[in-house]
Amino acid sequence: MTTVSLFGDARFPLGPFTPYEHNPILRPKGDSWESANLYNPAALVVDDQVVLLYRAHAEDIVSHIGLAVSDDGVHFEREDAPILSPEHDYERFGCEDPRIAFIEGTYYLTYTGWDRRSAQLCLATSTDLRTWTKHGPLFADFDTFRTMDPRGFNWSKAGVIVPRRLDGKWWMYFGEGAIYWATSDDLVHWTPGTPDTEPMYSPTPGSFDEALVEIGTSPVVTDTGLLLMLTNGARRITKEDGTHGVDYRCGQIVIDPAQPTKVLARLQDPWLRPQTFEDTHGLVSNVTFVEGLVKFRGRWFAYYGQSDTTLAVAIADPEQPYGTGLRADA
Structure with a gap:
């Protein structure tokens, strides 16, 4: 099995993104574990297929993580x-909001463990996306x-793992409310770099992010590094x-790998x-919540949850970057 890294040439800001005209691309179905709500995918x-690991649940609101595959990025089985x-x-009340990294033959899945009191960032690992070893809460x-x-x-x-070492260590960015960082020597045991x-x-x-900020997707490398x-x-x-x-x-931030604890810039307005x-x-209205990003067949696909109920995608073509209209008028 060949997995394409989430690293790829990009520009800041990435986009512009256009929501797919036939959204939602996945909805709840049937009377099974995913019958009520389906959203927030890695x-x-x-x-050469897009794989989504998505959150879904029945009326009990106990979340599980499912898997869907697509040949074109918009139609999924x-x-x-x-x-x-x-x-x-x-x-016990949910495995929620997955993010994923593929490193040296292993998938590292971060997700939220929910017991209806405490939301804790957890880690699971796999070599085939179907059989998982859980390593429990990280912090x-x-x-x-x-x-x-x-x-x-x-x-x-909300933890995203950088799929290559920085300064000899593995790095993770995490947090809901505010954003923090952590490092690891083995990708399993993580130590926050600062107190909370x-x-x-x-x-x-x-x-637009005055109430809270939260990491969305795993990182990509821009054309400036x-x-x-x-x-x-x-x-x-x-x-x-x-x-x-x-x-x-949904917003964007950039970080210099030479200064990996500092946000250098943020997108001033939301792209979605x-x-x-x-x-x-x-279920929770007024929400566009991004967790998955891939570059697939030359275009960027950003996957997001809609009001914690359905799953959608927005697409960006690198040939039409921000500022195209200004250059055309010059």
Whole structure:
């Protein structure tokens, strides 16, 4: 089995992305484990096919992770049974929100273990995408909301592993609320680089990510050598009934591998925001939430969840980068 790395030539900002006209590309189905909601996928290219590892659940809202395969990036065939399901107390109410890296013949899947109190970043490994060894929660006594809205107990989500060493170590960027970093010698045991009082990146007041920031996709290398990651951010909104909430929009950040603890730049405006009916109506409304990114047959495919209910894709053609209109008018 040949797996294509998530590294590839890119520009910052990546895009522009256009939502696929026939979204959603995957919906809940039947009366099985994925009958109620299906969303938030990891993505990679294997043997010239796009593979999605997606989150889904029935009415019980206990999430499992399923697998779907596509020859064109938009039409997917899914397997009947989930590939990862809750087994342990720390995940008894869900294996949620996967991200994936392929390194030296092994798949490293980060996901959230949910026990309806604590959301903890967990790790599982596999050599075939179907048989997994779980390594449990990665960080004890760590709260990625510590500097904003402290949970008071373990809370860590959203980990992406850089699939090659930086300064002799493996690196991970993680966090919901704010973003942190961790390193490892073996890709299994991870140590945060700072305490949870010292995030490397926090929300920007008055912006589309003013309420929280969260790592979205695994990194790619830009044409200038920087690491680029798609991110998720939430802004505060007032609902029609007068109550307050948030909506989730997608951003981008870049990091210099020579300064891997510092965000050099961020996209000032979201490249994706809730617009369609599916984006604005669902289990958690007003959400476009990206977790999967691949370069496939010359184009970028960004896979995202719509209101925690359906799964969609936005596509970017490198031949039509940002600023095309300005150059055409010059």
